[in-house]
Amino acid sequence: MQKSLHIDPSKCTGCLQCEMACSYENYGVFNISKSRIKVFNFEHEGRKVPYTCTQCAEAWCMNACPVDAIRIDAATGAKVVHEDACVGCKVCTIACPFGTVNYVADTGKVQKCDLCGGDPACVTACPTAAITYVDADWTGLDKMRQWAGKTNTQPRASA
Amino acid sequence: MGWTRKILRVDLSKGTCKSEPLNMEWAQQYLGQRGLATKYFVEEVDPKVDPLAPGNKLIMATGPLTGTMASTGGRYSVITKGPLTGAIACSNSGGYFGAELKFAGWDMVIFEGKSPKPVYLSIQDDVVELRDASHLWGKTTWDTEEIIKSSHHDPQVRVASIGRAGENQVLYACVVNDLHRAAGRSGVGAVMGSKNLKAVAIRGTVGVSGIRDFKAFMTATTAAKKVLADNAVTGQGLPKFGTQVLMNVINEMGALPTHNAKDVQFEGARKISGEAMHEKRLSDGKANLITNAACFGCTIACGRISQVDKNHWSVVNSPKYWGATGGLEYEAAWSLGAADGVDDLDALTVANMICNEDGFDPITFGATVGAVMEMYSMGVLTKEQIGIESPFGSAQALLEIAHMTAEGRGFGKEMALGSARLTAKYGHPELSMSVKGQEFPAYDPRGIQGMGLTYATSNRGACHLRSYTVASEVLGIPVKTDPLVTEGKPALVMAFQDATAAFDSSGTCIFTTFAWSLGDLAPQIDAACDGGWSVERLAELGERIWNMERLFNNAAGFTAKDDDLPARLKTEPAKTGPAKGLVSGIDKMVPEYYQLRGWNKAGEPDKETLARLGL
Numbered sequence: 001m002q003k004s005l006h007i008d009p010s011k012c013t014g015c016l017q018c019e020m021a022c023s024y025e026n027y028g029v030f031n032i033s034k035s036r037i038k039v040f041n042f043e044h045e046g047r048k049v050p051y052t053c054t055q056c057a058e059a060w061c062m063n064a065c066p067v068d069a070i071r072i073d074a075a076t077g078a079k080v081v082h083e084d085a086c087v088g089c090k091v092c093t094i095a096c097p098f099g100t101v102n103y104v105a106d107t108g109k110v111q112k113c114d115l116c117g118g119d120p121a122c123v124t125a126c127p128t129a130a131i132t133y134v135d136a137d138w139t140g141l142d143k144m145r146q147w148a149g150k151t152n153t154q155p156r157a158s159a
Numbered sequence: 160m161g162w163t164r165k166i167l168r169v170d171l172s173k174g175t176c177k178s179e180p181l182n183m184e185w186a187q188q189y190l191g192q193r194g195l196a197t198k199y200f201v202e203e204v205d206p207k208v209d210p211l212a213p214g215n216k217l218i219m220a221t222g223p224l225t226g227t228m229a230s231t232g233g234r235y236s237v238i239t240k241g242p243l244t245g246a247i248a249c250s251n252s253g254g255y256f257g258a259e260l261k262f263a264g265w266d267m268v269i270f271e272g273k274s275p276k277p278v279y280l281s282i283q284d285d286v287v288e289l290r291d292a293s294h295l296w297g298k299t300t301w302d303t304e305e306i307i308k309s310s311h312h313d314p315q316v317r318v319a320s321i322g323r324a325g326e327n328q329v330l331y332a333c334v335v336n337d338l339h340r341a342a343g344r345s346g347v348g349a350v351m352g353s354k355n356l357k358a359v360a361i362r363g364t365v366g367v368s369g370i371r372d373f374k375a376f377m378t379a380t381t382a383a384k385k386v387l388a389d390n391a392v393t394g395q396g397l398p399k400f401g402t403q404v405l406m407n408v409i410n411e412m413g414a415l416p417t418h419n420a421k422d423v424q425f426e427g428a429r430k431i432s433g434e435a436m437h438e439k440r441l442s443d444g445k446a447n448l449i450t451n452a453a454c455f456g457c458t459i460a461c462g463r464i465s466q467v468d469k470n471h472w473s474v475v476n477s478p479k480y481w482g483a484t485g486g487l488e489y490e491a492a493w494s495l496g497a498a499d500g501v502d503d504l505d506a507l508t509v510a511n512m513i514c515n516e517d518g519f520d521p522i523t524f525g526a527t528v529g530a531v532m533e534m535y536s537m538g539v540l541t542k543e544q545i546g547i548e549s550p551f552g553s554a555q556a557l558l559e560i561a562h563m564t565a566e567g568r569g570f571g572k573e574m575a576l577g578s579a580r581l582t583a584k585y586g587h588p589e590l591s592m593s594v595k596g597q598e599f600p601a602y603d604p605r606g607i608q609g610m611g612l613t614y615a616t617s618n619r620g621a622c623h624l625r626s627y628t629v630a631s632e633v634l635g636i637p638v639k640t641d642p643l644v645t646e647g648k649p650a651l652v653m654a655f656q657d658a659t660a661a662f663d664s665s666g667t668c669i670f671t672t673f674a675w676s677l678g679d680l681a682p683q684i685d686a687a688c689d690g691g692w693s694v695e696r697l698a699e700l701g702e703r704i705w706n707m708e709r710l711f712n713n714a715a716g717f718t719a720k721d722d723d724l725p726a727r728l729k730t731e732p733a734k735t736g737p738a739k740g741l742v743s744g745i746d747k748m749v750p751e752y753y754q755l756r757g758w759n760k761a762g763e764p765d766k767e768t769l770a771r772l773g774l
Contacts, residue, residue, distance in 0.1 A: 013398075013460035015453035016255075020228045023366065028373070030227050031262060031366020033315075043338065044482030046449035046464040125228070127384065127458035 002077045004136035005113075005120060007050050011130035014041055014048040021125035025116055034104070036113045037122050037131075050131055052122075053100040053113040055079055061112065064095035070112075077136065078115040086110055160369030161223030161687035162186055163266050167287060169280060171354050172213060172272030176280075176287045181266050187690050188773065190697075193249045194664035194704040196220035196238040196267055200247070201707060203269075206714035210242035210346070211328060211353040213273035219260065219319070219359065220268075222666025223688050226261030226367045226455075229380045230387055231668035233258040233455025241345030242353075243330045243523065243577050244596040244620040246712045250333070250347045251624070251663060252319075253454030254340030259317040262363025270356060279307070279320075279358040284365050292357040296326060299516045299565075300335040301479075307360045320358035321348040322517030327567040328352050329575040331523035331597075339485025339515045340454065345597060345619050348518050376686035383671075383679045384458050390674035392634065397461035397670065398451050402489035403433030405601075408633065410497075412642065413736020414606025416599075417497045418551050419529035420592050420725070423603045423733040427502025431492050435504055436465065443468045447504055449483045459670060463487060467505040473558050474505075480512055487511050490623070493601035494525025498592075499532055500551035507554075510561045517565035526598035527578040528560055530590045539585050545570045592725050594621035595717065604728050604745065606738035607632050609640070609648040612748045615722045616652065618708040624669060626655035636673055643737065645744035649752035657701030664704065703772040706756075706764050710774065719762035722749055 019035035027034050037052035059079045062070040069085035070092060072078070081101075086109040092101045093110060101112040113120075115133075123133045134141070164181045182199075189195040196218040208214045217239040224232040235257030241248030260268070263282050270280075277292040295303050304318040319336035325348035332348030333341040342348075351357075370376050387393040396404045409415045410428035417425040429435065436448040447467065453460035465486025467474055474480040487495075487508055495507045514521040528549075534540040535549040542548045546569050549556040563571030573581055578591040578598055592598055597620025604611025609628030614621040623629070628651055632642035640647060658677055662669050665684060677694045685692040728743040753760065757768030764774070 013451060013453035013457075013462075015457050015460065016455055017228065017458065020456065024228065024373075024377075027366075029366040029368040030370075031364070031368075032258075033262070033364040034366065044484070046452075046466065046483030048452070127230075127388065128460075 002136040003118070003133050004055065004139055005052065005115070005123070006132045006134045006139050008130050008132075008142075009047065009049040011128045012039060012048040012050055013128055014039055015127065017125040017127060018050060018122035018131055021121040025121035026111070036100075036111055051100070053079070054098065055113070055115070060095040060097060061092035061101045064091045066091060073114070073117070076115045076118045079112070080114045081110055081112055083107065083109045160371050160689060161684070162191065163261065163264050163367075163369065165265055167265050167268045167282070169268060169270050169289070170272050171270060171274040171278070171289070171356060174274070174289055176289065178285070188700070189704065190223065190661070190664040190684070190700055191266065192220045192222035192225070192234065192236045192664045192666055193238065193251070194660060194700065196236060197247060197249060197704065197708060199267075199269060200238050201711045204240065206240075206711050207716070208240060210240045210245065210350060213354070215240050215350060215353075217270045217347065217350050217354065218267055221257050221261045221266055222664055224683060225666030226258040227370065227380070227666070227687060228377070229456065229667055229683050230384045230458040231454065231456055231671055232666050233457065234666050234668055235260060236663065237334050237342040237347040239347055239350045240715070241347065241619060242328070242349045243346040245715055246345075246595055246619055246717060247708045248345035248347055248619050249663070250342035250344050251669070252334070252336055252340050252342040253457070253668060254337030255455045256317045256319045256336035256340070256361065257666070258455040259361040259363045262366050263361050264363065264365040268359070270354060273353065274355040277355045277357050279356070279360060281311075282359065282361045282363070284363060295357045297323065299323065300518050301338060301516050303358050304338060307358060311360065311362075313362055316360050316362050318358055318360050320518070321351045322519075323565055323567060324517045324519035324575075325349055325352035327575060329519050329564060329567075330577045330580070331520040333518045333520055335515055335518045341515065341518070341520075343520045344522065344622060370687050371689055372686050376683070379682040379686045383675060383683055386679055387458055387671060387674050392636070392673040393459045393671065397459050397673070400433030400436075401451065401461045401463045403436060403463070403487060403492055405489045406432035406492060407434065409602065411736075412606055412633065413733055413738045414603040414642070415493065415497050416592065416601065416603045418500050419498060419526075419533040419590065420603065420727055421533070421731070422735070423606055423738060424735050425497040425500070425502075427500070428497060430502045431487075431496040431504050431507055433489075436463065436486065440468055440505075442470065447508060448486060454668070457668065459668075461670060465508050467508050471505045471509070473509045473554070480509055484512055485515055490600045491521040491525070494522045495528075495557060496525075497601075498525050498529040499557055501554045501557050502552070503554040506558060510557055513558075513561040513565050519564060522600050523577050523598045524561070524564060524574070526592055527574060527581060528557055530578040530582050530592070531560070531574075532556070533590050534582070534585060534587060539587060589726055592727070594724060595721050597621050602629055603733070603738070604724060604743040605733040605741050606736065607642045608645050608744055608748075609642070609651055611724055611728065611743040611745045612648055612652045612752060613655075615724055615745055615749060616656075616752060618705070618712055625659060626652045627659070627669070627672075628652060628655055630655075630673060634673070637676065643741060645748050649748050649755050652752065653755050656705050657698055660701035660704040661697040664700070699772070703774060706768065706772055706774055709764060713763055719749075719760070722762055
C-alpha cells in the first residue's frame with residue numbers, strides 16, 4: 001500500500017518540530033533553514049499551515065529535469081532527487097507549481113521531500129498529529145468519518 | 160558542546176561588533192542563558208551603575224538547549240540591571256527569536272555603551288552590523304518588525320524590538336519578539352531604549368550541530384516529550400486553557416489579589432477566565448479564543464491567540480486591533496482585570512494588545528493602574544490629573560491610561576514610573592503592591608503563603624517565576640502542601656528557586672516543570688553538553704546562580720529590609736474565602752529561609768556558603 005503525507009493545519013501549533021526533524025534527518029543538524037517542510041504562520045488569522053511536496057503523480061519537477069536526476073522511489077512513490085546526477089540547473093524549481101523544490105546553495109543541488117524512504121521524520125516529530133502518514137488512496141477518510149458522524153440515522157433495531 | 164562557543168560583543172558607543180570565544184570554564188559553572196549571562200554581567204558591570212546610564216550593559220543569551228529538538232528549546236533571556244528595581248534583571252522569552260540567534264551561530268550578544276543615534280543590530284549568521292534606525296524610532300514593535308522584514312526582503316527574519324514605551328524609558332518596558340512574546344519584567348526594554356538600540360533582527364542558517372551525542376540526545380528529548388504529553392497540566396490543561404486555567408481556581412481559593420489587593424476574591428473572575436475565552440460572545444457569536452499556539456520547539460503550546468469583537472467600543476475605529484493576535488495569559492488577565500476590578504474580557508484583551516504593541520509589562524502596568532484607581536477613590540488623584548474618571552472597574556479608564564502610557568502623553572508620563580515611585584510621589588507609598596520596586600503578580604500571599612516568601616526574596620523584585628510554589632501549594636506538584644500555612648515553605652521556596660535557576664539557564668521553558676523535574680532535564684543537557692551533567696550538579700548550579708544574583712543585589716545596596724512585603728499583606732486580613740482572617744506570615748519565614756540558605760541575619764551569604772559554591 002502506498003502512503004501519503006496528510007496535513008491537518010487546524011492541529012498545527014507552529015512549534016516547528018517538523019522542520020527540525022527534517023533538517024536532522026537529512027543533514028544531521030538542527031537547522032530549519034534546511035527543512036523541506038515549512039510551517040507558514042498567517043499571523044492575523046491565527047492560522048498555521050505546514051506545507052511540503054505532495055508527490056504529484058505526473059511530477060512537473062521530474063518531467064522538467066534535463067538529466068533525469070529526479071526519479072520515482074517504487075516503494076514509496078516519492079519523487080526523489082539523486083544528488084549524484086543533479087547539476088543544480090534549478091529548472092525543476094521553476095517547473096514546480098507549488099514551490100516545494102528548492103535550491104541549496106551549500107551543496108549546489110536541489111532538495112525536496114523524499115518521504116524519508118517511507119518513515120517521514122516530520123510525522124514522528126509532530127506532537128499534535130497535524131502531520132500524519134496515511135493510505136494514499138484514503139487521505140479523505142478522516143473527513144468522511146467526520147461527516148458520516150453528522151448523519152441523522154437511528155441505530156438499526158436488532159434483526 | 161551544546162554551546163556554539165561564540166559570543167558577540169557590540170559596543171554601541173563605538174559602533175563596533177566583535178566575536179569572542181565563549182568562556183568555557185564559566186559555561187561549566189553556569190551552563191547558559193540566565194546563569195552564564197549573569198556571570199558575564201556581574202564580572203563586567205559595577206553593581207552601583209545607574210541602570211539607564213551607558214555604563215549598564217544588556218545581554219541577550221540562549222541556553223545550550225535553545226535551537227535544539229528539546230521540547231520548549233527556544234528560550235532566551237535578557238540580562239541587565241533593571242531600572243524598575245535597581246536589582247539584577249533577567250527576563251525570559253519564547254517565540255522564535257532565541258532559536259534564530261543560536262541558528263546564526265551565537266550563544267549570546269553583549270551590548271555595552273550607548274549609540275549616539277538610534278540603531279538596530281542586524282545579524283545574518285556571521286555578518287553582523289549596526290544599522291541606522293532613525294526611520295524606526297517612534298514606531299511600535301509591530302510596525303518595527305514589519306518594516307525590517309520588508310526592507311531586508313526576507314520574511315524569515317526574526318525581530319526583537321522595543322516600542323515607544325522602551326524609547327520613552329517607561330521603567331517597566333519590555334523587549335518584544337515575534338509580535339507578542341516578551342522579555343517582560345523589570346524594565347529591560349527601557350535599558351535598550353536608553354542605549355538608542357531599537358531592535359535586533361536575526362536570520363540564522365548555520366544551525367546547531369554541536370550536540371555531544373545526537374543519538375542519546377534524541378532518545379532523551381523524545382522521552383521527555385512523552386512526560387509532557389502524558390501529564391494532565393502540560394498535556395491537557397495548558398494547551399486548552401493556557402495559564403488562564405488558573406483564574407477560577409485561584410479565585411475560589413481566595414488568593415486572587417483584587418482592587419489593588421484590598422480583596423482576595425473578584426466577583427467578575429468567571430467572566431475573564433480561561434473558560435470564558437472559549438465561550439461565544441453574545442455580541443457577535445464568536446469566541447475570544449481563536450486557537451492555542453506554541454513557541455519554538457514547544458510540545459505544550461499554552462499560548463493564546465485571540466480576536467476581539469470588532470464592534471467592541473474600544474476598537475470600533477481601530478482596525479489594527481481587529482485581527483488575531485496574542486491573547487490573555489493569566490497574569491495579564493489578573494493585572495488588567497482583577498487588580499483593577501475590570502471584568503470586560505475584550506477590553507482586557509485590547510489592553511494586553513497595547514502592552515505588546517508598544518512593549519510594556521502588563522503585570523506592572525495593571526498593578527499600577529490598580530494603585531491609581533485606589534488613589535482616585537480616596538480623592539488623592541482627580542479626573543483632571545488623570546484625564547479620565549478612574550474608579551475601580553472602569554474599562555474605559557484602563558484603556559485610556561494604556562494608550563497614554565504607550566504614547567507617553569499626559570498622565571502616561573506618570574504611569575511610566577510604576578506604582579512604587581508614583582504612589583510615593585503622591586504621598587501614599589503604602590499603596591504600591593511591590594517588592595524591591597516591582598509589583599507582585601496574581602497570587603495573594605495571604606491565601607498562598609509560600610508565594611509571599613517567593614515575592615519577598617526574588618532577586619529581580621516581586622515575581623512568580625523565581626519559585627512557583629503555586630505548583631505545590633495549589634496543584635500538588637511535586638507534592639501537595641497546605642497553602643494557608645508557613646511551615647515548610649522556606650525549604651520549598653529554596654528548592655524551587657534553585658531548580659528554576661537551572662531551567663532558566665538551559666534554554667527550556669519553566670512551564671515544563673509542571674511535569675519535568677531536574678531528573679528529566681539532566682539527561683537532555685548531558686547528551687547535548689560536555690562535562691557530565693547530573694541532577695545534583697544542576698541543583699548546585701541553581702544554588703550558585705541564586706547566590707551570585709544575591710551578591711550583586713547586596714553590592715547594589717539591597718539589604719534584609721528589602722526582603723519584605725507591602726504592609727497591607729501583613730496587617731489587613733483576607734476578607735473572604737478559605738484564607739479569611741489570615742495575613743501573610745512573611746516575618747516568620749524570612750529568618751528560617753536565611754538560615755537554610757546559609758546566609759547571616761543581614762541576608763548576606765556566609766563565607767562557608769560562598770566557598771562551597773565556588774563563589
